[in-house]
Amino acid sequence: MKPYLIACIAFAVFATLASGANAQTTTRYVSDELFVPLRSGQGNQYRIVHRGLPSGTELKFIEASEDNEWSLVEMRNGEQGWIRTQYLLDKPTxxxxxxxxxxxxxxxxxxxxxxxxxxxxxxxxxxxxxxxxxxxxxxxxxxxxxxxxxxxxxxxxxxxxxxxxxxxxxxxxxxxxxxxxxxxxxxxxxxKTYDQWIYGASILGAGMIITLIIQGFGGRKRRSEWIN
The missing domain is CATH 1.20.58 (Methane Monooxygenase Hydroxylase; Chain G, domain 1)
Incomplete structure (x- = not known):
């Protein structure tokens, strides 16, 4: 019972310290192909807070232990716990x-x-x-x-x-x-649009010229008939 009480007190102290250091937190990611347990303290003897964080889980890094073997992290739901540092990455998996x-x-x-x-x-x-x-x-x-x-x-x-x-x-x-x-x-x-426009304009111009020529021939023929 005494070790459990000590563990609870230690966890409360760490949680209090973590709440005051939020401005210095960074992000870490659980490394590939793992399901890592999250514990309430720095060691395997502490209670498991979360039984298995899957690979790629985004965690907020708060602080590391003195020997750097454990890191205090926070999940998105606000729950905090300790995880072995070797399972954390600075970048996504x-x-x-x-x-x-x-x-x-x-x-x-x-x-x-x-x-x-x-x-x-x-x-x-x-x-x-x-x-x-x-x-x-x-x-x-x-x-x-x-x-x-x-x-x-x-x-x-x-x-x-x-x-x-x-x-x-x-x-x-x-x-x-x-x-x-x-x-x-x-x-x-x-x-393509320009070419089509040029083609249409050419046909229209040719038609106008042919019309003028036909009208010219028609006028000459009428004058010749009137003189005769």
Whole structure:
């Protein structure tokens, strides 16, 4: 009973200290593929506050123990407890970053399909637009290959952040390419409208000239008949 009372007092002291240090709190994440128990004190002998925090759980870091083996954290519902520091990460887990990369890839696939449809509707023989579509296709395939590699490496987080940043940069490049293709398509649409206008104006002008010629011949014929 005495150890339990001491544990309760210690937990109350730590909770009080934590409430005064909220301005200095930071965020931590539970590392990959784990269900980590949250305890009321710095040690396995303390009561379990939460039996299993799943991987990727966002926690508010409050303070670390003197030996840095345990960290005091707070869940979103306000409940606090101690967890081994080795299970905490400064950044989201590989699984969370992988889902974000997959969402970006799906967005690029949709943009790519829309650009192909616009291109077919406007003109299929413009080499500049075709080259841009081909370039987007190659970059999309490269992104898919890197995503497959990222899936294989999702169990580790050493190089994942750098790869994730590379994917974001390539996404920005693809977005720029997408804007260029959209501009080309708009230009092609305007050129096609202009060509149709010129063609119509030419037909109208030719019709007016032919009408004037016919009227001229008709007038001469009437004057000749009147003189005779």
């Amino acid at each position: 590989a699984g969370i970053q992988l889902k974000s990369a997959q969402a970006e890839l799906e967005k690029l696939r949709t943009q790519y399909a829309n650009l192909q449809n616009d291109y077919r509707a406007l003109s299929g023989d413009k080499s500049s637009a075709l080259n841009n579509i081909s370039s987007l296709s190659e970059q999309r395939d490269q992104l898919e290959r890197e995503l497959n590699e990222l899936k294989q490496l999702s169990s580790g987080t050493i190089e994942l952040n750098q790869r994730y940043q590379d994917l974001l940069e390539k996404h920005q490049m693809l977005q720029t390419e997408s804007d260029i293709v959209k501009a080309d398509n708009e230009r092609l649409r305007k050129e």
